[in-house]
Amino acid sequence: MIIGTKKEKMQDIVRDLKKYTSKAIINAIKDNPSESRKEWLLWMIERAGKRNSNNKKYQFWQQHNHPIELSDNKIMDQKLDYLHDNPIEEGFVNQAYEYKYSSAVDYSGGNGLVYVELIE
DSSP, X not given: OOOOOSSSOHHHHHHHHHHHHHHHXXXXXXXXXXXXXXXXXXXXXXXXXXXXXXXXXXXXXXXXXXXXXXXXXHHHHHHHHHHHHHHHHTTSOSSGGGOTTSTHHHHTTSOOSSOOOOOO
């Protein structure tokens, strides 16, 4: 994920994103009657939560972050290419723009699922 901020603290944005998405994903797992791995997924997430005293029950995201300052265009381009190429490397798609959860859609002239401010 590449994010920037002018007002909010970066760690607050990441904290809130992790909190919101973890709850939404766990609820989606619980509420999906056709999820064949439901018990296993919830067990794994709960097991991770029990290993960390900061949690009440579940832990979906890792506790720590590894921020990298994108101090020049070369580093920005490298990290953006890395993010866009991941779904290809994992065999999910043949072209980066085909992965609907990627900003590669926006960089190829389309519109992705969320608003993306392009890095130029």
